[in-house]
Amino acid sequence: MMQTASDRMINTVNVTLLGIVGVITFFPLYYVFVVSFTDPSSYLSTQFTLFPTKWSLDSYKYLMSTNAFLNAIGNSVFLAVVGTALSLFVTSCLSYAISRKRLQGRKLMMLLILLTTLFNPGLIPPYLLVRDLHLINSTWALILPVLTSGWYVLLMKGFFDSIPASLEESARIDGCNDVSVWYRIILPLSLPSLAAFGLFYAVAYWNTFFTALLYINDFEKQPLQVLLQNMLIDASTAAGGSAAAEMISEQRIPPETLKMAAVVIATVPILLVYPFLQKHFAKGAMVGSVKE
Known part of the structure; x- marks a missing residue:
């Protein structure tokens, strides 16, 4: 043309x-x-550069030498790894259950799940629940209340619905029960959706910030994003307190380079994970959106 x-x-x-x-x-x-x-x-x-006249890893070395920064990274890694694994487990189990038409009360369960996507309880009820469960200052307070998403459950259910029922029938003839069918048949065929939702969950857990401000008062249990926010707002908290500020002044490391190094460290892990999931991501992101 x-x-x-x-x-x-x-x-x-x-x-x-x-x-x-x-x-x-x-x-x-x-x-x-x-x-x-x-x-x-x-x-x-x-004070301003577009290309370093001299490259250095001093900012990274300093950050990785502070207990505050290492604790924050450890907390965020725990949230991303353990939280993502548990969320995928719960989401896939619930999605598989409501995708089976023989489940009694299936329509009611789907309606209740749908309501969670339409209405937000706000801040006070979740805080009261976490407090009554004695999870304040516990890392589990950042995982259990957001263990699954109603929207992700419904999307993954749509993916499970697209799996031929004949596969499940064949597995049952071979003696598989519901758990075996879910583990041996459904999950291996659901790698695209698991990869997509796993990336969504991992990003959400890695970027945990607001709930950490609400539920975590112990500095040693705060995730990386909270520490990064403190660094960006106040240079005196560059690595978690006045002691770190004294170390900065002694080593003559400008707070700006520390801030930028912390931003890079907080960003790179997710960027490194994405290429390994890219081949599944495009297909998994569309799960349940097209009905065959």
Whole structure:
């Protein structure tokens, strides 16, 4: 199909505008990365750089040498790994159960699950529940209340519905019960949906922030995002308190390079996980959206 002069002009304008937007979007990420690897003494002399005159890992070494930062990373890793595994387990179990038409009360359960996606209880009821369960200052307070999502359950149910019933019937003829069918037949065929929802859950747990502010008062149990927020708001909390601020002044590491290094550390893990799930992500993200 031949393009007219006006079509070529429109395409040129679109590509130019999208290129400008892309550069504007990419520049903050690039600047954070560059500053995090800039030598502290070089940064103190320039205060602004687009390319390090001298590369350094001092900011990263300092952060990884502080107990506060290591504890925060450990807490976030625990949330992401354990929370994601438990959420996938609960979500897949519930989705498989309500996808079986022989389940008594199935429609009522689906209605109740749907209601959780339409109405939000707010802040006070969940806080009272966590308090009454004696989970304040417990890492489990960041996992159990958000163990599954009604929306994810319904989407995964749609994926399970697309699996031929003949496979389950064949497995039952071979002597499998419901648990065996779920474990040996349903889950292996559901890797795309598990990968997609696993990534969603992992990102949510890794980025846990607001609930940690509500339920966690013990500094040693706070996740990385809370520590990062403290660092970005107040330079004096760069690594968790006045003692860290004294270490910064002694080592002459500017707070800005520490902040940028912390942002990189908080961002990179999810970016590294995504390529391994990419082949499943596109297909899994559409689960339940198309009915065959």
